[in-house]
Amino acid sequence: MNSELKIYNSLSKEKEVFQPIVPGRVGMYVCGPTVYSNVHLGNCRTFVSFDIIYRYLQFLGYKVRYVRNITDVGHLEGDVDTGGEDKLSKRARLEQLEPMEIAHKYTVGFHDMMRIFNVLPPNIEPRATGHIPEQIEMVQQILDNGYAYVANGSVYFDTLKFAEESGHYGQLSGRKIEELISESRDNLKKQDEKRNPADFAIWIKADPEHIMRWNSPWSVGFPGWHLECSAMSTKYLGKTFDIHGGGNDLKFPHHENEVAQNYGSCGCTPAHTWIHCNMLLLNGKKMSKSDGNSIMPEELFSGNSAHITKGYSPMAVRFFMLQTHYRSTLDLTDEALQAAEKGYRRLMEAYATLLVLPFGGNGEATAQDQEIRESIASVHNEMNDDFNTPKALARLFEIVSRVNSWKGGQISMEGLSEATFAELKTTFHTFLFDIFGLQDEVAAGSDNSFKTIDGLMHLIIDMRADVRARKDWAAADKIRDVLKAVGIVLKDGKEGTEWSKE
């Protein structure tokens, strides 16, 4: 087995062999949600991707400190650093609640959703509003080091100075400082306090109507959005740490500005490896709530959305996410979800089969034994290659075909050793549950067998079809109503009748 983990580093734009700063330990910071509304499925994709990375690092034996923050202040509308209204304040005004009530409500909702998707909690989940003193201290350090200036109570980062001295600005996003300067000129009116249009606010003086405000040496105001992640990652992981992650859309300006702030305060850039997940698309377009092109997880589970024909379970959706590499875009369509649902069931059923299949080898390891060992090694190798979940799944499915052939008697287990058979079961268990984080919804029925329920449901559906063919509508409706009362919904369509749990 190739035991070297390689990770694509967005900073170097290359796959690199992962070497933690402290052997055996990994410090990982991931930008968490802005808790001003319910998480959409795009957010979930990013957190599921990092969950798999977290799980795999632990599987490799690393002691991981995983920090994922909660943004509850400073993230302004339109992701601009001046002029836009704070997303939380705006929501608080609209819902007539305290900003902290908004933050709490949507943090609870976010945690619930993470539990539903079986995403492990991070080790530390710091909130921006809980770290105002640390952020003020960082602003002061940046000022003391000459990388920022005060204008009318706000503090701006001197981007040009950082770019000239470090040569780092734009490295993550590929943006050029000269382009940023000319791009921002149109906007100059709003930014007249800045020395240079590419500068960004790290402390913002609050307008009288702004409700989230704190005392600082410069004004009563609030921190810039990018500052929280610099301050909290430094506090919990140190000035330099191993991995920093987030969605692709955060590369600029959020992460680019984080790098600048860390450099400005301590003279070094924060993370060695930057990992960026690609976007979830809905029918080919980026999923985004502000554009109305989004689907909420609850809608996906219930099927209550114009974009889908039926509901999908959380684990079928998690499996759907695993089928695409985290650096590729993932397009959510009804057909792709249906295929994922089938794939998920097939995988779980193969594991269940493996558990009950009697060992039929003759104890002597031959070619078949060697093939299985190679397949197991290839599953690991694919994960070591920048967490390639779709390829690791494809390798597992090669084994699934063999397991089904053993079960059906098309091939025998001859030439398989007992040790390899045991290792196969362990590999399935480890990958399905510990690394991919799937849960066995298929076997979660009362009699531990989805197959049994599905079989019974098809029997009932067939009997109801007969009843309907005889035009006995009362009996057909009775069957549907009784099922509904126990939480099973029948949906009649062109292709026949489908059943799902309510």
Ligand code: AMP
């Ligand atoms: P936000 O709540 O907007 O701060 O975003 C939380 C996380 O979700 C960030 O890491 C974003 O990059 C990520 N994100 C936002 N939209 C999408 C999307 N359509 N697909 C994948 N990740 C997303």
Ligand code: ZN
């Ligand atoms: Zn962040």
